[in-house]
Amino acid sequence: MTDDETTTYAYLCIGCPLGCRLEVDEDDQGDIIEIRGSSCRKGDRYAKQEHTDPRRNVTTTVAISGGIWPRLPVKTNGEIPKDQVLEACEELRRVRVQAPVKMGDVVLDNLLGTGCAVIATRDMPAID
Amino acid sequence: MIDNRPHLLHSKYDVVVAGGGPAGLGAAMAARNAGAERVLVVDREAEAGGILLQCIHSGFGLHHLGQELTGPEYAQRILEQALDDGVDVLTNAYLLDIDNDQNLKLLSVDHGVSILDTRATVLAMGARERTRAAIRIPGARPAGVFTAGAAQRLVNLNGVLPGRRVVILGSGDIGLIMARRLTLEGVEVAGVFELMPYANGLSRNIVQCLHDFDIPLHLSTTVVEIHGRDRIDKVTVAPVDDHLTPVLSKAWEVPCDTLLVSVGLIPENELSRELRLRLDPTTSGPIVSSTMETSRDGVFACGNVVHIHDLVDFVSAEAELAGGHAGRFASGVRPPHDNVRLQPGANVAYCVPHTVTTDQPHTVYLRVRKPLEKSMLRLRDSEGAVVHERRLRYVVPAEMVTLKLRPGVLEGFQGDALQVEVMPR
Ligand SMILES: Cc1cc2nc3c(=O)[nH]c(=O)nc-3n(C[C@H](O)[C@H](O)[C@H](O)COP(=O)(O)OP(=O)(O)OC[C@H]3O[C@@H](n4cnc5c(N)ncnc54)[C@H](O)[C@@H]3O)c2cc1C
Ligand code: SF4
Numbered sequence: 001m002t003d004d005e006t007t008t009y010a011y012l013c014i015g016c017p018l019g020c021r022l023e024v025d026e027d028d029q030g031d032i033i034e035i036r037g038s039s040c041r042k043g044d045r046y047a048k049q050e051h052t053d054p055r056r057n058v059t060t061t062v063a064i065s066g067g068i069w070p071r072l073p074v075k076t077n078g079e080i081p082k083d084q085v086l087e088a089c090e091e092l093r094r095v096r097v098q099a100p101v102k103m104g105d106v107v108l109d110n111l112l113g114t115g116c117a118v119i120a121t122r123d124m125p126a127i128d
Numbered sequence: 129m130i131d132n133r134p135h136l137l138h139s140k141y142d143v144v145v146a147g148g149g150p151a152g153l154g155a156a157m158a159a160r161n162a163g164a165e166r167v168l169v170v171d172r173e174a175e176a177g178g179i180l181l182q183c184i185h186s187g188f189g190l191h192h193l194g195q196e197l198t199g200p201e202y203a204q205r206i207l208e209q210a211l212d213d214g215v216d217v218l219t220n221a222y223l224l225d226i227d228n229d230q231n232l233k234l235l236s237v238d239h240g241v242s243i244l245d246t247r248a249t250v251l252a253m254g255a256r257e258r259t260r261a262a263i264r265i266p267g268a269r270p271a272g273v274f275t276a277g278a279a280q281r282l283v284n285l286n287g288v289l290p291g292r293r294v295v296i297l298g299s300g301d302i303g304l305i306m307a308r309r310l311t312l313e314g315v316e317v318a319g320v321f322e323l324m325p326y327a328n329g330l331s332r333n334i335v336q337c338l339h340d341f342d343i344p345l346h347l348s349t350t351v352v353e354i355h356g357r358d359r360i361d362k363v364t365v366a367p368v369d370d371h372l373t374p375v376l377s378k379a380w381e382v383p384c385d386t387l388l389v390s391v392g393l394i395p396e397n398e399l400s401r402e403l404r405l406r407l408d409p410t411t412s413g414p415i416v417s418s419t420m421e422t423s424r425d426g427v428f429a430c431g432n433v434v435h436i437h438d439l440v441d442f443v444s445a446e447a448e449l450a451g452g453h454a455g456r457f458a459s460g461v462r463p464p465h466d467n468v469r470l471q472p473g474a475n476v477a478y479c480v481p482h483t484v485t486t487d488q489p490h491t492v493y494l495r496v497r498k499p500l501e502k503s504m505l506r507l508r509d510s511e512g513a514v515v516h517e518r519r520l521r522y523v524v525p526a527e528m529v530t531l532k533l534r535p536g537v538l539e540g541f542q543g544d545a546l547q548v549e550v551m552p553r
Contacts, residue, residue, distance in 0.1 A: 012334060014331050017527050059185045082340060103204055123204060
């Protein structure tokens with residue numbers, strides 16, 4: 001393997017506050033050749049996941065009518081692909097729900113086809 | 129949050145808790161479990177839950193509840209538990225004063241001014257954000273300068289965006305979280321500027337709040353001037369030298385309509401000062417014993433009002449301790465006094481509690497001044513001899529260090545003070 005067929009990607013491990021700087025070498029087929037820089041196995045696993053399929057939980061708010069606050073905090077009930085996070089938030093900016101809402105209520109199903117639902121993270125009583 | 133049940137305000141309580149955040153609610157439950165009959169939590173906001181209500185991101189409860197929750201979820205869980213445990217919660221109520229006989233003066237929307245007689249009090253008023261750095265920045269005083277927490281409240285609770293293009297000063301977790309939050313709401317974040325050569329927030333937040341959205345983090349750089357007439361229209365930023373002095377010849381301008389300042393929290397200690405509690409100049413919170421009792425008998429304290437916690441889980445643990453002792457104090461139990469003072473030594477900013485006993489287990493929280501890898505935490509007696517030591521893989525100022533002292537550790541120690549240090553191995 002010669003150097004010009006290898007591409008190196010850098011990641012910062014989030015596994016603990018040591019924050020190891022990780023490097024992933026990839027060949028021209030897109031396969032991982034080597035992972036460097038970790039101080040433990042957690043780092044290797046993280047680098048592999050981040051490199052091949054980075055995912056995130058999303059927390060944001062949606063508009064709510066008739067509640068004691070004008071915004072309802074929500075979260076995805078699982079991780080969605082990282083590159084869909086901004087689009088997901090745009091989608092959620094178009095959502096408006098009606099109070100009362102209970103913690104855990106589904107606000108939106110199958111967000112952008114990811115299979116994840118968006119759920120309320122608190123009760124929102126109706127204003128009387 | 130959960131409908132506050134209208135209830136009658138008694139004139140006598142076993143324990144009254146000031147502040148209904150995780151510290152206050154946790155302490156109230158612990159007081160009930162320790163046998164206190166009547167326990168009241170008062171909070172000045174319309175809802176109990178404290179700062180958690182505006183922290184809509186997840187990252188709460190992993191240690192304490194074994195599950196990662198968002199702030200509002202954590203708050204609702206503990207509020208429901210507290211109400212189940214028979215704790216009374218009075219919101220829209222402000223604790224004004226405590227006299228020497230433990231009479232509390234309360235101002236509330238529902239009951240006006242009331243005087244309550246209590247056997248024990250727990251202070252759990254939390255913290256507020258430092259604004260000093262913002263005030264010291266030269267230049268105009270236009271609109272558009274917020275603390276990061278005030279902006280968080282605006283965005284997450286009121287649904288109001290502070291501006292369209294934002295500069296953030298300070299790389300603590302609140303600033304990082306807000307960088308992501310605003311980006312997700314379609315606001316442009318021009319950059320995060322940090323005076324120190326290292327970021328103050330967790331690497332998780334550096335990655336997921338900045339890297340994910342290509343937001344630049346400028347280390348060893350600070351805001352040196354604010355410009356704008358009515359509304360801020362730009363800031364001047366400059367790198368700093370080894371003495372943290374800005375190098376103005378290398379300054380540049382960043383156009384923005386909003387500056388968020390996130391330079392840390394400071395205990396809400398107005399009441400503590402009024403009560404003339406002894407305060408620790410480093411934490412700005414009250415000095416506490418191993419039972420979380422302040423310098424005034426029967427007045428306990430826990431949570432961010434004592435020292436700034438980065439994890440709510442530690443707040444809940446501390447609250448259990450304070451509330452339990454307050455509950456026992458109310459029924460007349462007085463544990464023996466502490467016999468050892470803990471003094472911060474090399475690379476240690478502070479330790480809480482400030483005193484311990486040699487015959488009981490204790491959890492000591494401390495914060496280092498400088499990041500170190502492969503370090504050693506040592507307890508030394510007044511002669512400098514090592515009484516106890518523990519290896520630490522790394523330490524950073526942003527992460528509190530927890531030291532568990534088992535009863536055996538200090539057995540045989542005869543002195544009255546221990547120096548706590550964290551040095552390279
Ligand atoms: C932006 C941000 C992000 C955070 N992120 C995380 C995280 O990801 N994970 C994590 O574990 N922790 C996190 N934390 C830390 C955690 O939220 C805090 O440590 C915790 O909430 C502190 O609890 P507390 O009860 O001491 O204070 P608070 O939650 O501040 O509660 C204090 C309460 O006291 C009331 N009060 C004050 N004075 C009076 C008075 N005189 N009379 C009546 N009431 C009064 C206030 O209204 C408030 O409700 C974060 C904190 C912030 C600010
Ligand atoms: S690789 Fe291991 S030690 Fe390094 S930051 Fe990640 S979890 Fe921590």
